[in-house]
Amino acid sequence: MARAIPGRSPVTMADALRQARGAGEPYRGIWSWFSTVDHKKIGIMYGVAAFLFFLLGGVEALLVRIQLAAPNQDFLSPDQYNAMFTMHGTTMIFLVVMPLGVAFMNLLIPLMIGARDVAFPRLNAFSFWVFLLGGLFLNVSFFTGGNFFKGELGAPNTGWYGYAPLTENAFSPGNGVDFWMLGVQILGIASLAGGFNFIVTILNLRAPGMSLFRMPVFIWMSLVTSFLLIFAMPVLAVAMFQLMFDRLFGANFFNAAAGGTPLLWQHMFWIFGHPEVYILILPAMGIISEILPTFSRKPLFGYPFVVFSGIAIGFMSWGVWAHHMFTTGLGAAANSAFGVSTILISVPTGVKIFNWLATMWGGKLRLTTPMYFAIGFIAMFTIGGLTGVTHSAVPSDYQQNDTYYVVAHFHQVLFGGAIFGIFGGIYYWFPKFTGKMLHDGWGKVNFWMMLIGFNLTFQPMMVLGILGMPRRIQTYPDNLGWNFWNALATVGAFVIAASVLVFIYNVIISLRNGAEAGNDPWDARTLEWSIPSPPPEHNFDEIPVVHSVDDFWHRKYVEDPKGRPVPVPAGAAVATHQDGRDGGHGHGIHMPSPSYFPLISAVGLPTIAFGLIYSYALIPVGVIILAVGLYGWVLEPVSE
Amino acid sequence: MAYAAPHTQPLETSTGVDNRKLLMWLFLGSEALFFGSLISAYLLYRNRNLTGPFPRELYDIPFTSVSSFILLMSSVSMVLALAAIQRGDIRRMRIWLVCTALLGILFLSGQAYEFTGFYDRGLSLRTNLFGSTFFVLTGFHGAHVSIGVIILLSVWVRSLQGKIKQSDSLTIELIGLYWHFVDIVWIVIFTLVYLLTGR
Amino acid sequence: MSHRGIWLRRVLIGSLLLGTLLIFSSCSGIVSGGQNTLAPEGSVAGRQRDLFLLVVWPAAAIFVLVEGLIILIIWRFHHRKGDDTLPRQVHGNPALEIAWTIAPAVLLAIVAVPTLAGVVTLGATPSKIGTTVNVSAARWVWSFSYPDVKDSSGQPVTGPPNELHIPAGQNVEFIITSQDVIHSFWIPKLGGKTDAVPNRQNRMWLKADRPGEYSGQCAEFCGALGSEGHATMRFRVVVQTPEAYRAYLQGLASGSPQAVANQGGN
Ligand code: HEA
Ligand code: HEA
């Protein structure tokens, strides 16, 4: 539902396209995608790839749900089932929510801070290719277990956190776990590259006047997320390397017979793993911190509070990891300490919830689809957060740990939080990057089905956990009172699946004949809305000068003495800043030139990984590819 | 490598640190956690070894002290290389770069000698916890030194081709940062792993 | 626009009601048998349930507060057709914000006290122990042995696999370990779980209120082979009167499997 903005006529699609294409040569054609270093194209590729992985992870979840729909079923064998939930969890975490967050960061960071691209465009492309190849590498494992079509799956089957010593050769022969540890390792490299790049971009490339405390909240959350990424991934990398040395070269890191302790793995994994869960949620929190003010038609309530609580979450997330290990026998002292730190971390999150509510309070809420999803986020994430708090009461977690109660908790925060936030973001920014509005009516159908499906799927799991149903079982007796709730959850999962189909349908019809978006369909607040949709390759004809938070809004409205905004008279707004049609048309702006070297370097990594699994002869090949890519990259003349 | 921001930006919206340098600092911060994890694993396991050989039977502190000293010296020559290019003295820079690389190689040879010695006396990756944690930790460090040597030699070759100018001093500075970091990590390893817990 | 507001409100309220219903129906324990952790039959499980509820009630209150506010806000502040003005631009209110930072912190501090007390009490085995059981897990069997009574070779007597006997009304200490991968020892009706970790002896204690039969189950994923696996790693818990329990151990000691089988059910 495009709304005309007083004082400005929406830029037509044709205008926008001319703008986009006139700017840079390599903006067209299939091959340009392989060599692109444009953050917007990379962001789109990140998003599309992650969404396809979401469908894959979703299908895996549906198979899990079919198997669990009733007691004593044998739709899947135990091995197949174990592969399903392992791949489901690994996919959803590493191939869906993380990269979707990264996709938004790619698309938005330069636009929101008024930059022409990220600091290291080729590193950015490298990050994407490594991610894509790593994800494909991980999924190749499905076909390595014999005849895939007879259901002989080679995929890893030790759970998404792969507790040692179950992952050791003695208990997991075959190469599923090898694919898992090497695949996740490759994905880690992609995340690290992204993290470094975003931090430098945010710290160094802000438009004139955009001091740290004038940055949009999404940028703040991206910054915190990026820091978490660059400090958490190396810890996971070490754990995965240790596992690799155990499995491939006979080391003893997790070998109990040699005196090793499997708890080493758990500590390392969760020192990574807890910051990781905030890596998953903070971008979504950033997204809804942009959506809520736009549609409440009010600024974010307590901007500094929201920012600082985000930073606080970032710091505190390092001090709670052992709450995943309450039942491992760490002792009363450790359990108390980690119980208290876990309780504490709810406070900064609570602050945000209340600030969001206060943002809406007193506003004039425009209930568009993005707004629905943002409100859905608050409503559903709160449930998940509160179940999280019940975990932190340590002794009651002795009952909850490894049951469906935990499964309920993390889907409530991951689906009700991260996925809702991400869908809100898609509906919100889709017009900016395609020039077309997503259909609002179908969007609402999508939302309601998803909300209902979500509650039907995951709230019964809370009940199941309380009724003593452990997680990761592919079959259960029929006399424990679990049948009804399991059936309900399965129904819910299919409702979610239907809602996803509605979404896909909406995207297709909207791309074909959706309403034209224009520069600023939502009357929004941040800089990306000041330029055409889709943005030209160089983003800004002229780098904007920023005077306040929500600078773009303040160009459109001034406040009267009572604090009520009044639109700047027609024409004035256009005159005072670039609207993308006058000015340089992007001529004379030097954009980084495209390069194949990031892709080439990225190909080296899975080659090495295949070599480690199948034949060491491949390793030098991979190393050479990597070296050629990197040397080419460094020596390639950067366009002047 | 980097896509530079327009020069018109006032300082407050940028750290004022060059993009590439900031990237290097962040990378080293990340690396610190990498080595921190490896060292923690070593320390956690050092008293859990069930079978020999044990550290005290193998460590040759005088020998390792010498090789540590060599690595330390390479940091000095790295500093000199940077100072040279900043003065515009490419010839001196070239000498000091090679010198740094050679010291690095000398250190690596020392490590290779130490590893083979340990191996001959019955310690491998597979033998016990000590073997696993020791070789993986010091091996990763060695790999970092090796990468540093490769970079140094690559830059040296480029400079022979006349491709390195005074304006490239940032590149040398970045390599220096990396090199010093790897050095410092070794000092920590030498102190914690060899000196304090080696007996 | 406003008809949409009403619509939204109805569905929202509907789904919230459904959600709450689901939560509370389980709390009220409509299902009592099986492995329901809200219907405990031992003091440890009872304490854990109490602590859980202690947190659940404030959590439920916060839940109602947040969801209620959402509904109220949508109802009161949704955009009305024809209204072209913008709302007053409020940027924040530090006093209010500090208040809603401190309030949850205080609430949580209150919750933390019984939590810590619980950790300490459940973490240390009570001084008065009725009996000790060694629990050993291996893929995918549980073995239980009883150091109170030794067999002819001086070893603790061992019962049949996947069958645990304990006396009612007494504190029972478990010393838990694993032969291979990590498992987790769990009897939902009697108390929370403790992991069985190779190379490590974890301790846990429980007290069953009365004689009866319960089900226990491995709670840490431990793999599968063929049809056997983590899901099937279940065990039977037989709580007996102290006398019957003694007799059971004696039967084990005398090595008469018959006696064991007969007394299994008591
Ligand atoms: C997006 C990801 C995400 C997020 C944000 C969270 C948030 C939280 N998590 Fe969650 N968690 C996971 C993802 C996440 N978690 C995952 C994936 C697992 C399982 C991994 C696995 O085992 O496979 C897990 C597991 C997990 C456990 C381990 C359970 C077990 O295995 O036994 C615990 C234990 O304490 C926990 C606690 C918390 C807490 C206290 C929060 C808090 O941050 C929540 C804070 C939010 C609120 C509390 C709600 C809003 C606040 C207010 C409205 C203010 C007022 C509130 C109060 C006064 C209470 N989580
Ligand atoms: C962001 C993370 C995320 C998300 C979004 C989900 C989404 C879902 N999860 Fe996930 N889940 C995890 C993360 C996530 N999960 C993790 C980390 C675990 C732990 C794994 C472990 O224990 O190791 C887990 C475990 C887990 C279990 C426990 C398994 C077990 O312990 O035995 C279950 C059981 O029901 C489950 C169900 C679901 C369902 C039904 C969805 C649904 O919401 C999915 C909805 C999506 C779809 C249905 C996709 C739509 C697809 C189509 C419409 C098909 C169209 C196809 C084409 C066009 C080709 N999940």
Ligand code: CUA
């Ligand atoms: Cu044993 Cu699960």
Ligand SMILES: [Cu+2]
């Ligand atoms: Cu956590």
